[in-house]
Amino acid sequence: VAKGEKDGHIYGRNTNPTVQILEEKIALLEDAESATAFSSGMAAVSNTLFANLNPGDRVIVGKDTYGGTSKIFLEFLPQFDIDIAFCDTTDINAFEKEMNSKCNLLYLETPTNPTLKIQDIKTLSNIAKQTGSLVVVDNTLATPINQNPLMMGADIVIHSATKFLCGHSDALGGLVCGDKKNVEKIYHFREINGSCLDPSPAYMILRGIKTLALRMERHNENALKLTEWLSKHNKISAVFYPGFSDHPGYDIAKEQMRGFGGVLSFLIKDELSISKFISSLQFAHAAAHLGSVETIVGPSKTTSHVENTPEERSQLGIPENLVRCSVGIEHIDDIIQDFDQALNKI
Known part of the structure; x- marks a missing residue:
């Protein structure tokens, strides 16, 4: 099991059967190949960013992103020589101008929290893919019941499972969905830094998903x-x-x-x-x-x-x-x- 030759669970920071069931369910809901769970929504966001960015990279971020997420872009990523460009991504012309410069990752929320702006996922993803940018969409406010960004061109979807997925204000959690390659890269970063989801909140989130x-x-x-x-x-x-x-x-x-x-x-x-x-x-x-x-x-x-x-x-x-x-x-x-x-x- 430790060598990956057999399926199983040997250490809670790496995998857990209850958490695995939650990951499988959100992958099905988002039509994703794979998913991995985190201790909170912000852990899911930060692990996704740090696993995919390197010094010298440039990120384009939707202008009115959630405050906690914006602090990662404003305060922490610049410390690692990562350039951040906040853009009104509802303005396609303004976005295309930003894309004339280098872009390694496009980060979107739709609807945005709290101004409820709508991003055209398909159009923005198509433009970003022309330069090889990774497209990340926070789908927390919509939930997979209302919207599936992967089906419109996004590479990675993030959820704060604390919110609608749980639905009862009694558990913290975060989830990342995407193809197997992208998710495994983020999972490995999570595995090392330890921001894994405990099985107890995973059980509570699974209960919430039922309704x-x-x-x-x-x-x-x-x-x-x-x-x-x-x-x-x-x-x-x-x-x-x-x-x-x-x-x-x-x-x-x-x-x-x-x-x-x-x-x-x-x-x-x-x-x-x-x-x-x-x-x-x-x-x-x-x-x-x-x-x-x-x-x-x-x-x-x-x-x-x-x-x-x-x-x-x-x-x-x-x-x-x-x-x-x-x-x-x-x-x-x-x-x-x-x-x-x-x-x-x-």
Whole structure:
């Protein structure tokens, strides 16, 4: 077994039967040849990047990437002489200009967290592949129920399994999917640095996956209904949700997604009233989390991008008055009633 001549498990940091079942299931859901699991979503992101980049490489990153991920690009990779270019990848012309320079890896989220921008996976992948770039897509917000980036040209798909895959706010985990060659390279890096997934959270995530399709159907439905209601409220200046017909990425989302996910964000006109709004919520939870069965609300500056400075948030296109909402599977009337009474108090 140790020499790879037989299948089996001899050391928990390398492989585990419960974790292996989880890896096999996510590979099936993403139509991938292989998958490997990590102790968290950020472990999956960082291992993927460090396993595939070398000094002198150049990375193009979608501009409004999740705050924790952006810190890897802003703070850590430059220490290893890796050049980072943040780009509005929803602007194909701007992206093509960036691709005129060297690009070893393209990193995308779609929908993005927390601005819910939509990336044209097929078009961006086709352009990136012309220069031999590796294409990595974080599919956490969409989930494999709503979207499969590998089928549209991506090389590697990442999930924070802590979120919708688990679905109950009680386990941490991360997953990477792709062809066998790409996954084995990342697995070997994980094997040495030790960021493996424990079997207990793997079991909890497997439990969550059993109801994933049912939950996502309700998340999708509730998020659209809440978006429509918020868009008409006089204390909200904008709502961002890819399933809303006014969303600039709506047409692309319709082409590459089967459902639009359970996360939306919105701008409250008076930034100073955000705290009052959130503290007035009685049904929804105030937390730095998403993807659970409960509705969860929080300002992006203290949740998704709390690790970023105000200057970095501005650079990444994250407004200070942006509020993220992970819409749960509760009855939509209860959610709307709670938002209504909280907004009426500001």
